[in-house]
Amino acid sequence: MELERWLWVVGLLALFVLTLWGMYRAWTGRAKRQAASIGELPAVPADCGAQLLEPTTGLYLGSTLAPSWIQRITVGDLGFRATAELTRFERGILLERDGATTIWIPQESITAVRAERGHAGKVMTEDGVLVIRWKLATGTEVDTGFRGDDKTVYPAWTGAMTGEEA
Numbered sequence: 001m002e003l004e005r006w007l008w009v010v011g012l013l014a015l016f017v018l019t020l021w022g023m024y025r026a027w028t029g030r031a032k033r034q035a036a037s038i039g040e041l042p043a044v045p046a047d048c049g050a051q052l053l054e055p056t057t058g059l060y061l062g063s064t065l066a067p068s069w070i071q072r073i074t075v076g077d078l079g080f081r082a083t084a085e086l087t088r089f090e091r092g093i094l095l096e097r098d099g100a101t102t103i104w105i106p107q108e109s110i111t112a113v114r115a116e117r118g119h120a121g122k123v124m125t126e127d128g129v130l131v132i133r134w135k136l137a138t139g140t141e142v143d144t145g146f147r148g149d150d151k152t153v154y155p156a157w158t159g160a161m162t163g164e165e166a
Helices: 002-038 151-162
Strands: 051-065 082-089 092-097 103-106 110-116 129-135 141-148
Touching (some): 110 151, 129 151
Antiparallel strands (some): 051 141, 082 092, 110 129, 129 141
């Protein structure tokens, strides 16, 4: 009886390890397939211009290939969630993530800033996620999701794109 129990434990442990290995292979395989369409991210410029909106804190949810809100980008560390601070400048949007690389979204590449219900597998209440759609140098459109700690600032962010007052 003891040997049988031991074999079950070893078998389940092996299945668990095999499952983790499969998940890792799928993640890295997706990153390899996406690498050419993502390319290099824009570098943060020395001068971002005047600050247009106060920094907002929250959670970076990830970036996805537009228009699909569930097709997560896995290249580099773009697929990992992180606490972050989002700041709007004249020349673009700065997304500083804790424990991950900073993302610079140039103004000329931004096509929309909107509030959505969900992004990258994270579903919230209505308009719970701020989504920035922008175009990479490769021509690929991506959606970057951010769940702000204070959702009352969302109208200022979405209005800044359309030129409306918040």
